[in-house]
Amino acid sequence: MKLFGRKPDIVNTNEAKIDELLSRGVEDVFVKESLKKKLLSGKVLRIKLGIDPTSASIHLGRATLLHKLRKFQDLGHKAVLIVGDFTAQIGDPSDKLEKRPMLDSAKITENLKNYKEIIGKIINVERAEFVYNGDWLSKLGFVEVCRLAETFSVQQMMARRNFKERFDKGEEVSLREFMYPLMQGYDSVAVQADIEIGGFDQLFNLKAGRVIQKQYGMPEQDVLTTQMLEGTDGRKMSSSWGNVINITDAPNEMFGKVMSLRDELITKYFLLCTNVSAKEISEIEASLKAGDNPRNFKVCLAKEIVALYHGNAFAEAAVINFENTFKKGGIPDDTQEVEVVLGTALVEVLLANGIVKSKTEFRRLVSEGAVGEVGGETISGAEFAVTKDLTLKIGKKRFLKVRVK
Amino acid sequence: MKLFGRKPDIVNTNEAKIDELLSRGVEDVFVKESLKKKLLSGKVLRIKLGIDPTSASIHLGRATLLHKLRKFQDLGHKAVLIVGDFTAQIGDPSDKLEKRPMLDSAKITENLKNYKEIIGKIINVERAEFVYNGDWLSKLGFVEVCRLAETFSVQQMMARRNFKERFDKGEEVSLREFMYPLMQGYDSVAVQADIEIGGFDQLFNLKAGRVIQKQYGMPEQDVLTTQMLEGTDGRKMSSSWGNVINITDAPNEMFGKVMSLRDELITKYFLLCTNVSAKEISEIEASLKAGDNPRNFKVCLAKEIVALYHGNAFAEAAVINFENTFKKGGIPDDTQEVEVVLGTALVEVLLANGIVKSKTEFRRLVSEGAVGEVGGETISGAEFAVTKDLTLKIGKKRFLKVRVK
Numbered sequence: 001m002k003l004f005g006r007k008p009d010i011v012n013t014n015e016a017k018i019d020e021l022l023s024r025g026v027e028d029v030f031v032k033e034s035l036k037k038k039l040l041s042g043k044v045l046r047i048k049l050g051i052d053p054t055s056a057s058i059h060l061g062r063a064t065l066l067h068k069l070r071k072f073q074d075l076g077h078k079a080v081l082i083v084g085d086f087t088a089q090i091g092d093p094s095d096k097l098e099k100r101p102m103l104d105s106a107k108i109t110e111n112l113k114n115y116k117e118i119i120g121k122i123i124n125v126e127r128a129e130f131v132y133n134g135d136w137l138s139k140l141g142f143v144e145v146c147r148l149a150e151t152f153s154v155q156q157m158m159a160r161r162n163f164k165e166r167f168d169k170g171e172e173v174s175l176r177e178f179m180y181p182l183m184q185g186y187d188s189v190a191v192q193a194d195i196e197i198g199g200f201d202q203l204f205n206l207k208a209g210r211v212i213q214k215q216y217g218m219p220e221q222d223v224l225t226t227q228m229l230e231g232t233d234g235r236k237m238s239s240s241w242g243n244v245i246n247i248t249d250a251p252n253e254m255f256g257k258v259m260s261l262r263d264e265l266i267t268k269y270f271l272l273c274t275n276v277s278a279k280e281i282s283e284i285e286a287s288l289k290a291g292d293n294p295r296n297f298k299v300c301l302a303k304e305i306v307a308l309y310h311g312n313a314f315a316e317a318a319v320i321n322f323e324n325t326f327k328k329g330g331i332p333d334d335t336q337e338v339e340v341v342l343g344t345a346l347v348e349v350l351l352a353n354g355i356v357k358s359k360t361e362f363r364r365l366v367s368e369g370a371v372g373e374v375g376g377e378t379i380s381g382a383e384f385a386v387t388k389d390l391t392l393k394i395g396k397k398r399f400l401k402v403r404v405k
Numbered sequence: 406m407k408l409f410g411r412k413p414d415i416v417n418t419n420e421a422k423i424d425e426l427l428s429r430g431v432e433d434v435f436v437k438e439s440l441k442k443k444l445l446s447g448k449v450l451r452i453k454l455g456i457d458p459t460s461a462s463i464h465l466g467r468a469t470l471l472h473k474l475r476k477f478q479d480l481g482h483k484a485v486l487i488v489g490d491f492t493a494q495i496g497d498p499s500d501k502l503e504k505r506p507m508l509d510s511a512k513i514t515e516n517l518k519n520y521k522e523i524i525g526k527i528i529n530v531e532r533a534e535f536v537y538n539g540d541w542l543s544k545l546g547f548v549e550v551c552r553l554a555e556t557f558s559v560q561q562m563m564a565r566r567n568f569k570e571r572f573d574k575g576e577e578v579s580l581r582e583f584m585y586p587l588m589q590g591y592d593s594v595a596v597q598a599d600i601e602i603g604g605f606d607q608l609f610n611l612k613a614g615r616v617i618q619k620q621y622g623m624p625e626q627d628v629l630t631t632q633m634l635e636g637t638d639g640r641k642m643s644s645s646w647g648n649v650i651n652i653t654d655a656p657n658e659m660f661g662k663v664m665s666l667r668d669e670l671i672t673k674y675f676l677l678c679t680n681v682s683a684k685e686i687s688e689i690e691a692s693l694k695a696g697d698n699p700r701n702f703k704v705c706l707a708k709e710i711v712a713l714y715h716g717n718a719f720a721e722a723a724v725i726n727f728e729n730t731f732k733k734g735g736i737p738d739d740t741q742e743v744e745v746v747l748g749t750a751l752v753e754v755l756l757a758n759g760i761v762k763s764k765t766e767f768r769r770l771v772s773e774g775a776v777g778e779v780g781g782e783t784i785s786g787a788e789f790a791v792t793k794d795l796t797l798k799i800g801k802k803r804f805l806k807v808r809v810k
Contacts, residue, residue: 009725025752048619069789078552086547086548089548113675137547138546138547138548139546140540140544140546140547141544141545141546142491142543142550142584142588143494143543144546145547145584146581146584147581147585149579149580149581149584150578150580151580152569152580153574153577153578153579153580154559154562154572154577154578154579154580154582154583155577155578157559157580160561163559167559167560172558172559172560173558173559173560174557174558174559175554175555175556175557175559175562175583175587176551176555177555177559178552178553178554178559178580178583179551182580183547220695265575331780
């Protein structure tokens, strides 16, 4: 699949493409009529997306925004990525200020370099603009902060969903947390955003940009949010829940994670995480409804996603590896092999090679019958010692070949 | 009455004086034990009082704080007056930011010069420290503002009485208004205040200073608020209600206003607005309870207050003027005299000389029977024309001599 088209000379105002841009994987558009008018105007628009410099990992949920940004680029618009170096210093609302280490600029520059390399798999980084919000936010004094604060009533802030939930539960909300929408909003003034895109839970912050642009006598940006993407456990994909598929995950791991998704998510993943056309996705949906085996489509999906981030060759190899491992009960090609002294306790071997993290984990796996020889017997005792060569499967995805010296 | 004692060489730790300081005219002390301990320690304490540079007029209600500050000075402590030049730029919570003109520094310097002259009648300005909060607040950036905001939860801010009342009434509270306690609190850090004094309605802001000092690793100031002083109409004395007695009011006007107070306020005024000893005030209170004529004590009170701001000679003269005018039905010595053409409408004469503000006011006064010759007839028609020399009383306190050319 070819990711980078030629640099467009003019803005593409094809209405069908615009309609798809404004609907595919989209949760909300505010104001839709205004945004469509802007996109049809032929003017090059500035599309704002805030990025977090504290982490270089990007999961598929976060990537849906980059895919959307890419589509704007493909129509000839300008992607403006805001590196939140300043907001990172302040710490996000759930943190305490003093616990958050200040990121030095060298570290941020390094993070951004890695980040650009990674997101270059989705957007055209050469044609994008990267800016640091510390460049303007650090220059604001107390008077200007008051001018920003002036734009909101306390009641408006409190009505924000995630604040309201916490107020209703009787949880404390720090006044500092109310500063966030002001910063994010002022970013829109600084970069003169025409449009801002964000996650489904960012609607309030994105709309804050409109309010603050208005306060500064600027046309208001329109905002577009993408749908929530479920992770491998069916909950919202989130780094803190360990249910993510990172776009830097190795091909086989990525493939395996996609294959472990619930069947109901197949269509949504095609829509949000691939470039497969809407027409094809409709056909897939129809086939699924007609009773076709979801597994085949899931293999297609996993291959599409791996191809997107690692290329076609790795995608093909991942299919074969997967079939080999999970379908035929085989073991992965790259399974590690270790030599041990006769009689060594298995738990020590697994610990030494990082296959299990603790004796407790090992005992739990054994008690669940999840440790055994591939194609052979399950190990039932936690005191098991190695007395012969073994090819072991530990849990669902870990493999180890043990050879006696 | 001698206002300025000699400069004390050491801190006075007389417990009786301290107890009077902490109780006379005092609404609230937080934390009382701590504050008393500080005052007994013999250490020179820094007593913070915020002042408003936008207005040079000071009424007796506001002056109660200066009297309290003076008592701290008399014990040997350091008065630190904070000129709110920065907060004045931001505008007070009831204003809109854009409507508030920025005060230039020349104007502020001029205001302060006048202000010092006026408050020099109460405190020792030579021994006081005057500082501008713009000197530190203008240097705070967004990061520091967030550090301040971190010290409060939204819920704590909302619990503040004047905010809570407005929330309960469904009125909007601007987020900017939440910035105020932060600024005032940071002032306490900047001047290293040991104690802050303020009006009875300032308790929240004063306590904010404690919270923010703590955040900056500094000992917390204790706070003392003075009681509310009623104005000439019995409501809280406030410039916006036109019920104030200003300390710059001319002697006769000041005297007359004090005489117009409700009898129930005599003792409170002695306590809050004069240096008459607590013992004497107790005796006055006892006499009043025993049925003595309040009027005599009110004359003493008015004389005390005029003497404080204009000296004894003016106070004596004001007594005589008052007796002459109001008791004997006479007219003030300084009554204005004007010449008019025969047949001039009286309303025009009064308007031309600023005695009434509008024809409507004139008609109202006439209909109330409040316009007439001193010792003569009441004027009953709004069309009344001047046909002879007249000495007129208009309303309760306005006088004019009219002479026909």
